[in-house]
Ligand SMILES: Nc1ncnc2c1ncn2[C@@H]1O[C@H](COP(=O)(O)OP(=O)(O)O)[C@@H](O)[C@H]1O
């Protein structure tokens with residue numbers, strides 16, 4: 395027998411979970427979309443009337459169910475008035491209902507809670523209506539029936555739903571229907587992300603506003619006195635308004651994008667973190683000379699536009715890396731860990747292309763080789779390389795070097811091809827391209843890191859006074875820590891504990 399479920403999906407015992415071809419499909423409205431339980435057309439007259447009454451009752455029941463939250467609220471509010479009227483104290487009942495209403499509107503937390511509950515109920519209704527409308531229009535190839543909502547979480551940019559697709563459907567089908575759902579909902583975008591552990595579950599973002607059009611809020615670590623490069627670094631907010639973090643140890647990062655897209659600004663968040671970790675050895679290579687100049691007081695070594703200087707710096711680092719591997723071998727360790735006593739090295743290169751395109755051919759080739767070796771072998775030795783460049787195409791950066799970078803961050807690019815040179819081939823054709831970023835939205839980009847799929851985000855921005863203040867703090871911290879270390883060393887050498 396057919397069993398009606400609310401929100402218009404008809405369950406047939408034999409095909410309940412499939413919903414395929416069940417009468418009405420996803421197509422029923424709150425008040426009308428039935429067919430379930432309707433007797434066959436052979437019996438005319440009274441049987442048909444009975445069917446209409448049944449359908450009307452079913453429609454009414456659906457509407458009551460769909461507006462259950464609102465109706466329950468109304469029932470609670472009017473209960474004292476109704477009770478009073480029944481007992482012959484209408485005035486007292488009215489006062490009771492009035493007090494409840496005043497409490498609801500007048501007490502801030504209660505009012506906000508009620509607002510959230512009503513918003514969630516409305517979002518659920520809209521979602522189910524949209525899914526049913528698509529079912530009617532047979533838009534998606536997927537005809538899996540009801541997509542149930544587990545949770546609704548309001549975000550600054552819209553709502554995030556945790557949903558379950560019905561058996562017989564797949565999240566991929568829901569993804570295909572995303573654009574059509576956005577049309578029905580008349581919102582900016584519907585984004586679907588499958589749960590990596592459960593194929594039946596997905597996270598659906600109903601994006602109502604351009605989430606990245608406004609600058610990201612201040613960097614949460616802007617006022618920090620001391621940080622650790624081993625910890626995740628907050629770098630921006632994603633389209634759901636959620637923080638995006640980057641964990642650098644054992645990783646290398648390549649940033650690309652057109653001039654003015656926000657590469658150096660993004661780099662500065664990572665450099666600031668390293669500077670505020672006094673155990674980190676900072677090495678700065680600045681093809682533009684001015685971008686990293688503010689951090690020179692925190693750096694162990696620096697190189698400007700001269701490729702030979704850059705090569706000397708990298709060669710020293712390589713020697714250090716080889717020594718580290720010997721030390722790890724002696725200690726039967728395979729990699730540098732937070733407790734191994736070996737500091738992390740952060741090598742920051744702004745305008746990487748400068749070193750690969752300028753200077754003598756031999757020097758350029760040496761630079762490419764030293765870089766390749768550091769990026770290829772440096773990770774376990776605690777050497778992290780982060781490099782920013784405009785277009786990392788193969789005639790600028792050898793692919794043997796580019797492909798070694800595990801993390802990619804594409805700021806605005808002029809073409810999908812340019813975006814793919816940063817993120818890796820194939821992402822643009824899957825809809826992940828930094829070429830569709832509005833040029834006015836500086837700092838918006840796509841970050842490809844742990845998640846496996848590029849995340850669109852807007853990075854935090856540190857203006858010049860904030861950068862200078864952090865650099866001052868970091869220099870003082872480093873001096874203090876170095877002073878303490880020296881004093882401890884002198885005391886040890888004199889036999890004082
Ligand atoms: N995340 C951001 N939020 C707001 N503005 C930004 C952001 N990133 C960069 N900008 C603006 O864009 C300008 C250029 O950024 P920059 O990092 O120098 O670009 P690039 O290094 O890619 O040439 C900055 O001076 C700043 O005004």
Ligand SMILES: [Mg+2]
Nearest residue numbers: 657658685744
């Ligand atoms: Mg720059």
